[in-house]
Amino acid sequence: MNRALKIAIQGGPASFHETAAKELFPSATISTLPCASFIELCQTLESGLADSAVMAVQNSLAGPLLPNYRLMDQFGFSITAERWLLLDQTLMALPGQKLEDIKQVWSHPIALLQCCDYLDGLTSVTTKETSDTADTARLIKAEQIEGVAAIASRKAAELYGLEVLHQNVANDVENYTRFVVLSREVPAKKANKATLLLPYPVVKFSLDTLLEKLDDCALDLTMLQPLPSPNPGQPEEWVLELEGEQAACITRALAALETVAPTHTILGLYPKAEAPLPQDRLAGCLSSILTAQSELA
Incomplete structure (x- = not known):
């Protein structure tokens, strides 16, 4: 076995x-x-x-x-x-609690951010960041905490016996x-998606050249984001994500990158998953690509 x-x-x-x-x-x-x-x-x-x-x-x-x-x-x-x-972000509390009883909502900070529009509409309700959505639900039930609701999955409500106060509380149901x-292993040699780290000088001084070379490889550039340096005073790096229909597209792109960014780091070569939404609806991706050229010019 x-x-x-x-x-x-x-x-x-x-x-x-x-x-x-x-x-x-x-x-x-x-x-x-x-x-x-x-x-x-x-x-x-x-x-x-x-x-x-x-x-x-x-x-x-x-x-x-x-x-x-x-x-x-x-x-x-x-x-x-x-x-x-x-994600089915769900508001839940102890059985018998009503929405008007809730004074505070607890959840992971990213979950709270995803639900900020809904939370802003709750009168006199504050929020508290926790380490995990589901574990917050467990804690509320285990310690019988009244006046507090959790944002977590519906599975968490079912598992820990909490009452659903409101379903789908994210800013968009398509969340x-x-x-x-x-x-721990070295990434595969062939795949149709790549995640890379680029050194700051490449993005600062060679972004147009880089994008031109990538255009020749029949690729979609799905992310270009600055990654703050872990050490103050050191230049930031940039996260770059590329997708192609064929693994050969990524192979050509990596070869082209060698001429512009020989010190890039490969974080992954892997099969791409189909994005559930158009790229212009995925927060923080294409917008950064469009603004990077003007900001770094």
């Missing part, structure tokens, strides 16, 4: 990361290893306790989770797969997050 794959995730049972892990490994028996933070997730994978990790990197409303790209680079991990997951599989 094959042993279960151990997959590190941020959060615990009924978290969106757990759902994503199950969808990313549909034919495997997996055992998820809950982690309280993305740093802990990376440490768990680095230690060898996990075979792989599943990490959120982008939300259609909140944009890219840029610190996670930095973590990939720091730990030397590679992206091997990706998947978009529709998707992109999750990736991280590995």
Whole structure:
């Protein structure tokens, strides 16, 4: 009998990361290893306790989770797969609680950001950031906390016996997050999507040349974002994501990059997942590509 794959995730049972892990490994028996933070997730994978990790990197409303790209680079991990997951952000509280009883809403900061329009409409209700959506639901039930609601998945409400006060409280019901599989192994040689880090001087002085070369490779440039430096005073790097119909497109692009950015870092070569929304509806991606040229000119 094959042993279960151990997959590190941020959060615990009924978290969106757990759902994503199950969808990313549909034919495997997996055992998820809950982690309280993305740093802990990376440490768990680095230690060898996990075979792989599943990490959120982008939300259609909140944009890219840029610190996670930095973590990939720091730990030397590679992206091997990706998947978009529709999030059903749900407001829940102890059974018997009504919306008018709620004085505070707790959830992960990214979830709160995704639901900010709804939260702004709640009178005299404050928010509190927590480490995980589903675990917040568990805590409210375990400690019988009244006057507090959680934002988490409907699965979390069912698992922990909480009452749904309002469904689909995100700013847009089409609220998707992109999750990736991280590995300690070197990325594959051939794939139709690439995630790269570019040194600042390349983007500052050679962006037009870079984009021209990429245009010749029949590729879609889906992300170009500045990644703040971990050390004050050092130049930032930029995250670049490319997609092509064929693996040969990525191969040509990487060869072209060698002439412009020989010191680029490959964070992953992997099969692209079909985006659930047009690129102009994915927050923080194309807008940064369009403004980068004018800002860096």
